[in-house]
Amino acid sequence: MRILAVGGEGTVGKAAISDLRQRHEIVTAGRNSGTITVDVMDEASVEAMFKTAGPVDAVVVTTGHGHFGPVAEMTPQHFRKGVDDKLMGQINVALISLRYLKDGGSITLTSGVTNRDFIRKGANAASMNGALDDFVRGASIEMPRGLRINVVSPGLLEESAKKYDGFFPGHQPVTAARVGLAFTKCVEGGINGQVVAVD
Secondary structure, three states: OEEEEEOOOOHHHHHHOOOHHHOOEEEEEEOOOOOEEOOOOOHHHHHHHHHHHOOEEEEEEOOOOOOOOOHHHOOHHHHHHHHHHHHHHHHHHHHHHOOOEEEEEEEEEEOOHHHOOOOOOOHHHHHHHHHHHHHHHHHHOOOOOOOEEEEEEEOOEHHHOOOOOOOOOOOOOEOHHHHHHHHHHHHHOOOOOOEEEEO
């Protein structure tokens, strides 16, 4: 299988393809790293990425950042960061990929734990993750050409625990290996419209 991993050089991206890369050809794309340069917030850039990548059987998307901060101090501009980057960035890739994926291919997006287990300063992240989960559920019932779409919703990764120190009190970080297997389930399995949580 030939898999396009958008964000594949990031922390979650590396975890996502850790198992898949043992059996499949991986093409990575990202804003600052990867074989192909792409800005997922720019539709023309996403279109160019697919044209450069050529035919692919699956797309895995692990891009996007939201705003972490107290609601009382949050501005609409802060909130918009998550909408434009994490939410619309992934949806841009998903929608445009429909024209480029091979028949029977798959799309796997990435949300996260914050819309299942709420944290302080995480309202923006919770909103974006919930929206991605529901987009996948809604889109799955009308996917063309036998395509499938799913989303992996990982908890805090061990590799990210230091970066987010203090944000996730009481959370048991998850291993990259477990996150990788969740993406394998989405890409190699037959599921569609599922939110695969890794807690």
